[in-house]
Amino acid sequence: MDLFPLTFPAIDPVLVEIGPLAIRWYGLAYVVGILAGWRYAVYLARLYGGRPNSDDVESVVLWATFGIILGGRLGYVLFYELDSYLQDPSRILAVWHGGMSFHGGLLGVTAGIVICAWRREIPLLKLADAVAPVVPIGLFFGRLANFINGELWGRVSDVPWAMVFPGAGDLPRHPSQLYEAFLEGLVLFAILAVLAHRPSVRVRHGVITGVFLLGYGLSRITAELFRMPDPQLGFLYGGLTMGQLLSLPMVLLGILLVLWGQYRASREPQTKTVGQGKNEISVVSNRAR
Template structure:
């Protein structure tokens, strides 16, 4: 009989200061923001752009607000809508947990639109700065999910399966680690390499949308769907339903970006 790994119990509270508990998941958000600020400041210090440190700090502040507000609102609307209808105050119960990447993405897009309008920049000039910074935060968030022992995968017999204490006695895919490797590590490497090749306006943003949608759809094949939602038609999950438009939009942005660059080259 095969022996499987048991999920290592990790206290979700990193440390306490009096009655205040600081959770690992919250620290992961902070780590992601600090990394993004560090990379954005390095970008602002370069001589080949018109950004400065104050501007990138303001941009990331707006994006951080977009992540928090959009992530919470998106989770409630996408994953807990019946509960929200019956108890609207639930949306403010952030201590109960619940954040949605797709909701956070919408919040960040709105923040970037606002910043672009405020600073008289093209939207994709702003988006192309932000996109390569996102995967690190996504990866940190998935590590936070793993520490919390949540968002586990489907039942499996692969040798690296884990038995989660809150998911019953059966071994499961460590889907948080899959998403960490795809959405965090691999996506970060691809976007960093791709952005340094000086692609046309919007291409970095389009590549992020396209690849994240693909990686998330693939990872959802191993992740247990939320119990209050389950599977949809053809065995799809809410994560896949929300990610498929990202693939389509990302592909469209990439096509538009390269066609625009080619057209401008011909016009010269």
């Protein structure tokens, strides 16, 4: 064990107080993540040209924001502390006390994408592919906020960068929030950004979404190996955590979507994309099917 572990930096979870109003780092992370994701999605829409356009993106961001908040909160209640909230249902509305689930938020965002795709008559997977690359931006800021709050800390460790978190005893632990910020945020964003800028990938609807689901699922399963399980749940089936169990279906669905996108592309006439953005055109060649 490291004789001189790092000490968690004493950062006040409240960024600033204006009278009775308290602006917290966690809330700020949501706002910054949504705004940054929105701007990047608009940039991609203008780069691609066609549908979804910037108006479509602004609509889906609005629906997705509601999905993040409602789905994230209800997901946490259902997946992590159902018995506790059933004893006092009024606590469900107290989102300022914390308690959000990524997997619940993802379901909420999915519902928002489905509604927007239906209302605006855009192919579902095509719209999902436009949204997927921006999600890691929000994840990155959210995990940094988890670190600032000193929550969701890791398991006991003797690695040189292990640190003692407030409320977690005197033993140094993995800063697992930063691991997740790196894997779910930076690495996944870099992969999706590269794919999103490749016309040959964009025409294979569902591939980018599939890579996101696969990448997030594997990142979360890996990060959970260093993160303490939720105390009210502990380890579940086969020593897995709730986060790992909820991520396994994402991995499977991601693989299926990638294969489906590849299969659909192989069954359609071969296209060659010429140009970029609004000047982008597709030249179709007739080949045996």
